[in-house]
Ligand SMILES: O=P(O)(O)OC[C@H]1O[C@H](OP(=O)(O)OP(=O)(O)O)[C@H](O)[C@@H]1O
């Protein structure tokens with residue numbers, strides 16, 4: 478039986494470049510008259526939203542930053558009832574009428590983003606909602622797509638994409654694919 482493996486996909490320079498590109502794409506597609514709110518989905522969406530926010534400001538744009546916890550809106554709460562509640566922090570002006578960009582590290586089944594849309598609709602009525610992800614690994618189970626993608630990464634369902642961020646996880650920024658050992662595909 479061959480052992481499982483960890484395949485590096487993106488390192489610090491590629492992640493930096495992807496976030497810079499996404500921040501410019503967001504600015505290009507946002508009317509300067511609109512209020513732009515970047516909402517990171519914890520865990521790793523929050524520091525990614527913060528980095529995008531820094532880049533939007535550095536590029537001369539304006540944006541507000543927040544976080545959106547989706548825990549109570551997940552559709553697997555019954556099967557996994559012991560999730561820790563994370564932080565929802567909206568900018569002072571809320572989300573009504575704003576262009577909201579949800580930010581997450583990985584887009585897979587789309588169920589986290591479905592939960593985020595439900596969480597958001599309990600908090601206000603944005604003018605529009607968009608989605609930015611560092612990695613889209615495919616295998617959607619719901620009709621959800623990202624507006625801004627750092628990297629499209631074809632994967633098998635048996636694999637797992639892991640994102641490590643220096644500010645949260647220590648070490649270096651990294652995106653890796655964790656491949657199961659032969660015979661251990663779940
Ligand atoms: O499209 P989906 O199938 O919902 O998968 C994507 C989600 O999975 C991961 O979160 P996870 O639930 O592992 O929690 P974490 O962010 O705390 O790591 C990832 O951060 C995304 O939020």
Ligand SMILES: O=c1cc[nH]c(=O)[nH]1
Nearest residue numbers: 583585636637638639
């Ligand atoms: O591969 C995956 C699937 C869901 N969430 C992740 O972070 N990685």
